[in-house]
Amino acid sequence: MINKIVAIQGNHPSKLNPLTDTSIFLANEIQKKNYKIFYYEPKNISIINSKVIAKGFFVKFNYNKKNICKILRKQKLDLLKCKFILIRQDPPFNLEYISTTYMLDTINDKVKIINNPTSIRNISEKFYSAKYQKFMPNTIFSQNLNEIKNFFKANKKVILKPVHSFGGNDIYLFSKFNFKSIQKLLKKHGFMMCQKFLPKISNGDKRVFIINGKISGAISRVPKKGSFLSNMSKGGKAINTILTISEKKISKKIASDLKKENIFFAGIDFIDQKLNGDINVTSPTGLKTLYDLSKINLAKTFWKELKA
Structure with missing residues (x-):
């Protein structure tokens, strides 16, 4: 019997914004099905005696408490004891990033890892878009x-x-x-x-969420006055949006390709109906924001598609 444990490989929880963070949103949802959450940083994963061991802590998330993240206990964990592992750290795509994917590759056939470590190593978030240049500026x-x-x-x-x-x-x-x-x-x-x-970035971009090869939802992010950056970490404001026929067609094509590449969860961005070339496969964000705007809970969709 596999333990009901979800491991999250991510930035330290103190660096996350609990009110908007997608990793916490996903973790909070799966806790409702009595899964335990084990959290560790990429620097704390090792291979010891042929086992992939992570040094981290079991945590409990609760949006109703002032301190959303409660550390229950610190521990070293054999990651084979997990049912799922979520790779959720911020890139940059560097040697530490690559090394952790090689380590996780060794247990990839025994534990469900999202996104697949081989796939995220092979899919550069910017270079991958070179095959879609006809849809881009x-x-x-x-x-x-x-x-x-x-x-x-x-x-x-x-x-x-x-x-x-x-x-x-x-x-x-x-x-x-x-x-x-x-x-x-x-x-x-x-x-x-x-x-x-593209000067129309001033009207915002669109972030499209892809789960298991399907377009699952979208939000628009409008840059703050005087900025051309729509990222919410750079002060962008999220609003509801709908996709145009063209955006749906392009998203469907990329979603289908990503599923073939073994990518389960991704985010793609449009500016002025053109793909901007960022295919986010490491740690797509925005699910909590979509929920706050529309009450559409894609964390439920995520775990349902994973059959958790």
Whole structure:
């Protein structure tokens, strides 16, 4: 009999915003079915005597209490004792990230891991979108200054994003090619995603939630005044939205492809009906926000589709 334990590999709970965090929202829902929640950070996973061991703590979440997260006990846990493991840390996609996926690969056939560690290692959140460029604004992936300069000539206003960053961090808007600044960015980040700026971002973007190959819901996020970043961590405001025929068609195609790639839960973003090129497969966010806006509970859908 497998223990009713859900392990969450994530950022330390003290770094989460409990009122909006999707990991807590998912954990809170599965607790109702008498599952215990074990929480650990990526740095605290090891392979010892051929077992994948994590040092962490059992926690209880309760939205009705002031202190939403209560630590019950600290413990080392053999992750084979879990029914499910959720990989929920923020990228960046770095060597620690890659190493944890290799470790979890060793038990991938015995425990249900969401998202599949092999798949998230193979699917770069930005590079994966290269196959969907016909649905995107003009975009190149490069660290070559001449290629980027040519792209500026053709597109004027350009957004630059490091390909392995996340959450609206290190995103820059340039109105013209600035050799020194861009050279500095390339030195720091390596490959960049360069994209034609879409001024309609001021009306917001749309985040589409994909669960088990199906479009499950969407919210819109409007940047604060004077900003071009819609991420809620950067001050964006969430509102209800509906998808256009075009957005549904593109989302359906990507949802189907992700299911074939063994990705169970993902978030994709649109600006002005164009895919913006972030295919969020590590730690998609926004489920609690959707619930607060509309009372649609996709945490229930998530666990139902997983047959928990």
